[in-house]
Amino acid sequence: MEDLLFEYKRTLKQTKKWYKQLETDEAALSAEELKDKKIIRTIITDLEYVTEWLEKGRQPGIRRAIDRRDAYQRMLIKDxxxxxxxxxxxxxxxxxxxxxxxxxxxxxxxxxxxxxxxxxxxxxxxxxxxxxxxxxxxxxxxxxxxxxxxxxxxxxxxxxxxxxxxxx
CATH class of the missing domain: 1.10.10.10 (Winged helix-like DNA-binding domain superfamily/Winged helix DNA-binding domain)
Incomplete structure (x- = not known):
């Protein structure tokens, strides 16, 4: 699992480098480069989402997840x-x-x-x-x-x- 997380983080880092290369003035970019920039931004968003999911062990963005709802109601004495x-x-x-x-x-x-x-x-x-x-x-x-x-x-x-x- 840690290997998978490492690979996602490495890919995310490389993808961000590609995106920075296209961060010049948008008027100077061709239509093809604008398309590429949009696709790369989508890839970055997806990679960040998966990385957060792997790190936290639950779906990102959910504030009231089931593991958080009963935080004050669950039995605390484990042993x-x-x-x-x-x-x-x-x-x-x-x-x-x-x-x-x-x-x-x-x-x-x-x-x-x-x-x-x-x-x-x-x-x-x-x-x-x-x-x-x-x-x-x-x-x-x-x-x-x-x-x-x-x-x-x-x-x-x-x-x-x-x-x-x-x-x-």
Missing amino acids: PRIIETYSQAMMFEPSGNITEEDRIRIREALALLTDREKEMLLLHKAECFSYERIAALLNVKKSTVQTTIKRALLKIQKQQEEKKQSPA
């Missing part, structure tokens, strides 16, 4: 072992540093977050995944992962500040 591992880690005290109060605070903080925020935050903080790896796992952009994790951390920070201000 149930991730959540299972995290829930077991909360119950297990490896060094005895986690108190019951800490467990309660963690559960309260996670309860504030949406499933999407929770999953990305757990993958980043508990599993130590990079933003790039999380983006690849969840099929989203790196900037989406960064924004979502930042939003989740701000929610948790805001909750903790509110708790400090109102003693109960």
Whole structure:
């Protein structure tokens, strides 16, 4: 597939060179050269279309493609072992540093977050995944992962500040 994409890109580059040769004043071009220029422009358009299709893996120009429509509805947890591992880690005290109060605070903080925020935050903080790896796992952009994790951390920070201000 990569060989095919390479060939299309190489052909596109050559075709653009031919088109530039015909980019002189149109009044100076013969009728045959004008026809050639139009055909070459069509070829360039087709090559760009195919190249984009091969690079993205879907039809170019479609904004609401089926793989994009359900972006916020699909199940984000790809591997149930991730959540299972995290829930077991909360119950297990490896060094005895986690108190019951800490467990309660963690559960309260996670309860504030949406499933999407929770999953990305757990993958980043508990599993130590990079933003790039999380983006690849969840099929989203790196900037989406960064924004979502930042939003989740701000929610948790805001909750903790509110708790400090109102003693109960």
